[in-house]
Amino acid sequence: MRQLLIQVPRGCGNDVLDIAKACNGANLAQIEATGIDEPLDLVIVHVSNGKVEELLEKLESIPKLHITLQPQGVIALKPPASEAAQQVTNVEARSPVEVFLSGLQSVGSWKGFLAYAACGGVIVWIGLFTSTSYLLVAAMLIAPFAGPAMNVALATARGDGTLLKRGLMRYFAALAVTIAVTWALSLILRQETVTAQMSATSTVSSVALLLPLIAGGAGALNLVQSERSSLVSGAATGMLVAASLAPPAGLVGMASAMGQWDLAINGVFVLLLQLVGINISGALVFRLFGLSAKGARYDRGKKWAFPAILAATVAGLAGLLTWQFSTSPQLQRSSIAQRANSEIQQIVNNSGLADLVEADVRFTRPHIKGQNTVLGTVYVQRRQGITQSSVEIKSRLTSQIQKQLQNQDFNITPLIDVSVLDSPN
Numbered sequence: 001m002r003q004l005l006i007q008v009p010r011g012c013g014n015d016v017l018d019i020a021k022a023c024n025g026a027n028l029a030q031i032e033a034t035g036i037d038e039p040l041d042l043v044i045v046h047v048s049n050g051k052v053e054e055l056l057e058k059l060e061s062i063p064k065l066h067i068t069l070q071p072q073g074v075i076a077l078k079p080p081a082s083e084a085a086q087q088v089t090n091v092e093a094r095s096p097v098e099v100f101l102s103g104l105q106s107v108g109s110w111k112g113f114l115a116y117a118a119c120g121g122v123i124v125w126i127g128l129f130t131s132t133s134y135l136l137v138a139a140m141l142i143a144p145f146a147g148p149a150m151n152v153a154l155a156t157a158r159g160d161g162t163l164l165k166r167g168l169m170r171y172f173a174a175l176a177v178t179i180a181v182t183w184a185l186s187l188i189l190r191q192e193t194v195t196a197q198m199s200a201t202s203t204v205s206s207v208a209l210l211l212p213l214i215a216g217g218a219g220a221l222n223l224v225q226s227e228r229s230s231l232v233s234g235a236a237t238g239m240l241v242a243a244s245l246a247p248p249a250g251l252v253g254m255a256s257a258m259g260q261w262d263l264a265i266n267g268v269f270v271l272l273l274q275l276v277g278i279n280i281s282g283a284l285v286f287r288l289f290g291l292s293a294k295g296a297r298y299d300r301g302k303k304w305a306f307p308a309i310l311a312a313t314v315a316g317l318a319g320l321l322t323w324q325f326s327t328s329p330q331l332q333r334s335s336i337a338q339r340a341n342s343e344i345q346q347i348v349n350n351s352g353l354a355d356l357v358e359a360d361v362r363f364t365r366p367h368i369k370g371q372n373t374v375l376g377t378v379y380v381q382r383r384q385g386i387t388q389s390s391v392e393i394k395s396r397l398t399s400q401i402q403k404q405l406q407n408q409d410f411n412i413t414p415l416i417d418v419s420v421l422d423s424p425n
Contacts, residue, residue: 001026002052002098003074006043006059007033007066013041019058023051026076046076049226052095053290069098073226093224096291100154102223110173116144117174121181124250128182129189131197136247143246144174149275150219153282156313159293159305175249175271182253194260194365201247202255202266203363205334209321211244212277219278220285244274262330262367269320269331276317283310328411329363329372336410337361337374343408344378344416347400353393354380357421363412371413376401378418390420 006016013030020028026046033042047055052069059065120143127135151167154160185191248270255263283306293301324331341361348356357379364373378401382393397418405414 001046001048001074001076002095003070004045004047004052004055005068005070006045007035007040007068008043008062009064010039010041012062013043015062016041016043016045016059019055020045020047023047023055023058025051025055026078046074049073049092049094049098053097056097071098071102092226093289094226096289099224099286099289099291100158113144113170114173114177116142117177118181120144120246121178121250121253122185124178124246125182125185125254128197128201128247128250128254129185129191129195131195133197136197139246139250143178143249145171145245145249146219148174149216149245149278150223150282152275153216153220153279154286154291156279156283156306156309157286157291159301159303159309161302161305162300164309171275175245178246178249179253179256182250183257184253186254186257191254191258194255194258194263198251198254198263199365201251202263203334203337204266204270204324204331206324206332207335208270208273208324209277209317212274213281215244215274216278216281216283217285220282220289224286224289244278245271248274266331269323272316273320273324276313276320279313280310280317283313328409333363336412337363339408340374340376340405340410340412340414343404344376344401347404348378348380348397351397351400352383353386353388353396354382354420357381368413372411374405374410374412374414376405376414376416378416379421380418381421381423390422393420394418 008016010032013032017028017030020043024047027044028046029044031042031044033040045055056067059067120139123135123142124139126132127139148167148171151163152171155162155164155167248267252264252267252271255261255267287306293303293306329336338361341359344359344361345356348354348359359376359378361374361376364375367373378397380393380397382390386393388396398416401416401418402414405412405416
């Protein structure tokens with residue numbers, strides 16, 4: 001439930017009580033108070049989250065209305081005492097007006113916002129430079145990308161062009177600061193080699209879209225859920241959004257400073273994919289929970305804007321996916337490596353010569369001109385009863401694996417190293 005302190009001119013308190021009763025208010029109280037300019041009636045109202053917006057709409061007709069809305073949930077108990085359990089378990093989602101106003105509050109000071117973006121950039125640079133995974137986690141916690149991304153989704157759901165511009169401005173400003181910080185650090189410290197963590201961050205999967213879709217939906221769900229009914233903290237969902245943004249932003253800055261433009265392009269693709277994915281799923285969740293163009297104390301939204309912005313976002317997503325699947329294997333390396341690994345396992349098991357011990361398939365960083373080099377390191381164990389020499393088994397398996405991978409639509413040049421191992425017996 002939410003507690004509201006409502007100040008109205010003396011004599012209007014009874015009207016507020018009647019409206020609150022019609023909205024199933026609980027533990028209502030009216031107090032005669034003295035305001036700065038005139039006598040007041042102060043009415044204390046407790047209503048369920050779902051009734052807040054309805055209450056605000058009905059109160060608009062009362063002149064000189066002042067409302068203080070407590071953002072934290074309260075437990076309003078009333079007789080009989082035997083129904084206390086039922087009263088506290090009836091938890092509803094936040095009202096649309098509260099969700100929207102909390103989003104507007106997050107569009108606050110630029111200094112603190114950009115300072116967090118810069119700090120996140122330093123930490124993500126250290127994490128990528130030293131290949132330290134826990135520092136990347138720390139950068140995800142600090143990076144302030146979740147707020148602007150969710151505000152863009154809020155603006156889409158409400159059809160609010162002004163909030164959309166502010167959200168996009170803060171989103172790209174935070175990315176620009178993070179990229180600039182990592183770019184400057186790479187230049188100052190004369191970084192010349194691509195680290196393992198940078199290479200891993202640049203590897204894009206064909207299912208990369210799923211992360212921003214889940215992140216946007218989870219972020220919106222966390223904003224609309226009451227704090228007493230949410231099993232996940234806001235920091236956790238904010239980290240989920242930042243997880244898909246902080247490392248790629250750092251990668252863009254570092255790769256640009258080193259002249260590794262293929263890595264930088266991969267990072268830019270991921271950043272754009274995150275924005276459109278988060279916006280689509282987040283906006284749809286907000287609409288599902290009742291956010292619309294018009295509401296109590298909000299009339300800035302345009303009904304036509306929601307489908308228009310959503311259609312533009314979907315079109316942007318379609319363009320990104322077309323880019324991804326038309327430039328194989330550049331933006332599908334993770335998936336192609338997994339598929340190649342699966343092909344190798346099948347070939348070895350069907351050969352009748354050996355059993356697969358381990359296979360590692362990865363794209364190499366040093367580029368050989370004119371080819372997409374894939375390095376496959378395969379360990380196999382000779383099967384019992386096989387009389388062929390290790391050299392012959394290695395030659396046959398290498399030939400079969402390379403031929404099979406080249407026949408697939410992978411657009412790669414497989415370089416395969418097969419090692420034949422014998423059991424101690």
